[in-house]
Amino acid sequence: MSRKKVFEAQIEYLQILDEKGNVDASLDPKLDELTLKKMYETMVRSRAMDKKAISLQRQGRCYTYVPTEGQEAAQVGSVMASKKEDWMVPAFRENAAYLAKGVSMRTLFLYWMGHEEGSRFEKDQNCFPVSIPVGSQVGHAVGLAWAAKIQGKRQAAITFFGDGASSEGDFHESANFAGVFQIPCVFICQNNQYAISTPRARQTRSETIAQKAIAYGFEGIQVDGNDVLAMYVATKKALEKGYAGKGPTLIEAITYRIAAHTTSDDPKRYRDEAEVEAWRKKDPIARFQTYLKKNGFWNEAYEKEVQEKAAREVEEAVKKAEGFQANPEDMFKYLYQDLTPDLRQQMQEMKQSLEG
């Protein structure tokens, strides 16, 4: 008979760039100018798109929209650490991740304007469509990564989900499976403090979300999600581990949703303006701008150029998306390889009614 400790674990927290833009030199990945600027520009583009999309929704030119504001670094840092062949499997607040993957703003606007075409990516873009049912995409990502492993490819999947999804069965089943089969999947939980109106404190009694990985036998790490460099470094390490056959990683990105949950939400009902203000001071773009400036990669002229370019890109993308001629048959086309008889009949009826 005995009583002894059989297991012990700990969770690390990683921050490289603090809120004021000071860098920890020993942790700085020292990326080249081009990469750093692409990170910055992608975040700025995402924010410009956000602003326009909300305005379009209020004008009736776009349906319910999900703003990314505040979470740009968590998405851009991680996607830019991945290879082109790696899969990006999003939830529904991943505009910046799509942009980092090279998806055009036109495609993203098409999605929010209600077109199936907005889920059509270029062949080698390796993105999955927006997934509205909470947590359902996590299993898809594990499947994709498992396939890569079986095929012996040096390829992984990154999947995004929120603090709310970490309470869903989909997440736990997927994490367990990925742990057992050592699947190269990087689980990125963007802990933005709210699952619609449910605060983080009501989500789980666990001290961290990262520690949930421990239960499934793999590594979890907490990262400052508003620090694009920390997200890059943590994801890079997780991906390398995955390629080497050493299994999955859970990254808990601590961040904050600055805007409303969606254009149909009024966050004033469940959170204080003071709290939002406090998080604005931790803005991912502002601190990264300071870092670029200190490294001599940023000046006013560059900023003006980046902002103007983003504004132009937004305008052109809206124009293209609004000029898109939808084919009503698209509604039926993409769920099954071959249409089921009842869907075929419904499609016929719709065509007749449109012609008649």
Place this chain on the structure above:
Amino acid sequence: MNVAKHMLFPDVGEGIREGTLVKWLVKEGDPVKEDQPIAEVETDKAVVEIPSRDHGTVLKLYGKPGDVILVGKPLMTVGEPGEPMPDAEEAITESNEKKVEVPKKEASAAPERILAPPSVRAAARKAGIDLSKVSGSGPGGRITAEDLEKAKGGALAAPASTHQEKTLSFDYGKGKRVPLTHLRKTISERMSWSWRHVAHVTYIEEVDFGALKELRGRNKPKAEQMGFKLTPLAYMVKAVATTLKQYPRFNASLDEEKAELILHDEINVAVGVDTEEGLIAPVLKNADQKSVFDIAKEIGGLSEKARARKLSLDELRASTFTVTNIGSVGGVLATAVLNPPESAILGVNRMKDRPVVRDGKIVIRPMTYLGLTFDHRVGDGADAARFMKDLVEKLENPAWMEKG
């Protein structure tokens, strides 16, 4: 030649049908840019800014603040001055254009769609009522539980229907019809509920404000230096909140269904604010734990927000007692209606110099009548009398509030 364009009021939520215009942010004749906010519209509880979809000049704005606007109807016309206006019909066709018409032969074959929530459907099945024969009063003809109850009353005939409220029909005459704003509708619903359900009694007491006036006079300059106005109302709220601690019955709500009184843990005092659009009562949370200065500061902030219609929902709910200043314009006495689900409300009437007897002599004192309106189901006259005696004692001997 170009024709000016209508901008239609879009569905800014998920399936809203209407909103109330709060205010215009542009005027007719103003230049306007794409994405520039043109109006604030209240839908359900949130106020949203509507941006313009076109560049040009505002040729026409439809409706005025307080008007109910319908989704799909024109909100604004934008164009160049002198351009011909599109007519209203055109705007309506525009919104109908995208609708896919159902083929006629099918329309006649298919039964009309019944809109009812599952709970109503289940209740109807249980009662053996065919929902296709019930007319719905909800949005889009949705059948509500109430509609079903009415239909049941009809089916079960006379005895049941005698309990139903009779609706009187009036000849309203020919005057101009003004739709109620959301705020007016809310006040109307809450007040008529209160009037029908609560056993209102008003107990009146008088208070000598002399000592309090002096105290306030001494502290006023200090408050002004700190940047806020020290009002008599702040002292009143402080005294009421402190007194309420000993009278939980008046800081309570009655759950009639369960025959239980809910004694609230917090003392949250709502303060009536008269705004252009009607009465709004923002709430001072935990008023008993706050100083007079803090209360004065907070009331100032809340009143300003109330007038600008910028109060958050949180600042409007969870009140447990209301203080309403009914003497600010004039009058001798007024009785208040309870702010449900509270059990009491204090009406503060006008302060006026009146002759009163002190030590056998007639003297002139600044007197005020206080009216405590309470729910007789919850408390009795003797409770109210004791409450008021304590409150008056605290107001006439205000040294305990000296520190502000």
